[in-house]
Amino acid sequence: MRLGDVLETPVLDQDGRSLGAVHDVHLVQDGPVLPSGMAALRLHGLVVGKAAFGTRLGYASRPGRADEGETRGPWPIRAIVRWLHRSAVYVPWTCVLSVASDHIVVDAPPGGFTAQR
Amino acid sequence: MEDRGRSLWAALELLDRQLLDCDGTPVAKVDDLEFEEAEAEELPVLTNILFGQAALGRRFNRRLGRGVEMLRRVMVPVAEPGPARIPWGAVKAIGPHLTLSLARSDISDATRVDDWLTRHVLSHIPGSGIKPGGESQ
């Protein structure tokens, strides 16, 4: 599986409702130890949202990313990008049912996924 | 890179970043990342960095990617299928760019086009410091 094939792929829940597209993939360094002595990175979850622009400008905060690493940038741009990404949600990989070339089906919990602030 | 449990965002912090070799020489861009198909209940593991026109082409559209991959297989008889790869284990540090523990000369896919152009084109141009058809003087 390639990141390029997952990124920007539409995401639907089990009832076919669109949650937007994949904007980013969350990796955690807790995999098997590599020959070089480091733990491998495992895919833990996806950020899914409706915005088309500015997914990688560095403003939309990601869980586990230290706050002071946050780009505060010119606040108007930051405000616009964060507003664009207000609908983003975090989908744990365990909720992903199937990955097809043109869409991904996820099993959404009754209350929906946690918002991606 | 030993900080276990560290959290990373692939598109934000890895994808399209510049790859430098152990001496800081540019190798390529991270054109794509490859994950190992996890068996049931296992989370996919990041195994390879994909780079080169085949990997980049596929991100524009699948057919273009497959076409360039076929072209690559024709030009590079020994290559296994798919785009050029660097094992993720070769990454030494992550920052504004990714630093590899390998040297650029060890990664044949990275230097192949430059070498071909050097031998067939640049060597015929005066002042390039390269003997026609050969390595540098």
Added chain:
Amino acid sequence: MRRVSRAAGVLATAAVTLLVGCVPTARTAGPYSAKAVRTAEAVHSALASDLLVVRSLRRHHTTAAYVSVATSAAEDDGSAAASTFLAIQPPDDQSEQLRDELSDLLDAAESALGDTRIAGRRGDRGAVLASVDALTKAAADLDHFAQAHS
């Protein structure tokens, strides 16, 4: 269906902006005389440039190469503007009369510019300096024409 109507809307607005942008060059008298005035001004500009070059030459302020290139460029600019205008079909009799009046002035201007360029190219300082009267008269006539019709 919605997609088609949206595309049609976009095309319509683009067409309108294009139409508004380029008013038909000479179908009515107004734009024709405006074009005549603009041509007079353009050829006047070429004559005025030549006059500045001649003035500098008189005070030994120029090099031969510069005079040669400048007088040739001035002639090219002037005759280009004149021929573009003369190629336009005058829409009515009044415009045709305007055209006859202007084309006489343009002929005088082009011959003055041509003489200056020939002398300039040959490096004949005396002849270039002598062309100042013809250039000045042609420039003044075109200036009057532009004032009268703008």
Added chain:
Amino acid sequence: MKKALQIALGVLTAIGGFVDIGELVTGSEVGARFRMNLAWATVLSLVGIVLFAEMAGRVAAVSQRPVFDLVRERLGPRLAMVNLLASLLITLATVAAEIGGVALALELATSINYLAWVPVVGLLVWVVVWRVNFEVMENVFGLLGLALVVTAVAVWQLGPDWSSVAHQVLHPAKPANESMASYFYYAIAMFGAGLMPYEVFFFSSGAIEEKWTSSDLAVERGNVLVGFPLGAGVTLSIMLGASLVLGPQHISVSSLYQSALPTTVVLGKWALIVVIIGFFACTFGAALETTLSCGYSVAQYFGWQWGKMTKPKDDARFHITLMACLLAATGLVLTTFDPVKITEFVVVFSAAALPLTYLPVLIVANDPGYMGDKRNSPFSNAVGFAFLAVLIVVSVATIPLMIITKVGG
């Protein structure tokens, strides 16, 4: 001592380095037609280029990441490819305009038709880009470009009524016989002349070529805060010369010889020779910078090794791209398409192509992961955001204005 010398050299090379065919042609054209009523456009583009180049240079020095590397990283390969093609098209046309400018300058000096000079100039540019050391190249053409200061001497010698000049600059008004659309079309042209995409690509890539690090930020700032204003000073003196000498005679500028006319009329033969040397140096320097910028932007998008200083065998793709662009540009000029006309198109589209190049740099300049404590100050963010707004307004207004004024007519 070494740092002071470096700054002094940077300043000296700046005067020639920051003026090119765009300023020479548009500056004279706007000065003759609008007098000093569009000086504000040059000042606005000066503020913009100082801000943008300083940010791009600082990002390159601190994080070693040049502009187009960031553009792809922050916008993704597709949007970055659109931006790359647009910038490359403009930069290629600029290479053609600069080569045409050099050939026209040589024609002014020798009266041999400029088309005969074009292949010679193309070859000369290639030889310098291919073999001459980066710093030597920058210094020689920068210093020769100093000759353009003679245009300021000419204006000084004319002794204009400085109060009325100041009035025009500070209270700009649209001349009666001009339409509002033409006034703002030429404002965009003048603004674009001072803000060409290649200037930022070259400045940020040059920072890496000269191995600047965060300890060289003083040199970087010195270069920007003195170099660009001096370049703008030369542009304004060209504009003022045209407005004082060409304007009153109702001369409209359409050839390079007219840009040299004010200096010739006022100061005479030696000044004419010096100003032609200045034209030659600044257009030749710009031809080198734009040619290199073609190679820099493509190589940085794809992640190839690049750099004038690296041995050709290591960055063959960079050098081949460079040569292909130079060949294409020389070919474009040889099609007898008037270099002055090419310049008029290039300056208008320059500003319009900038927003997608500027946004990533503005954002990365705020990213602590890249910049550490060298991040943008709140002040530079405020001015930076205002400049982004200006760029967006300009890029939206360019095409409609071009249609309405039938290309500035």
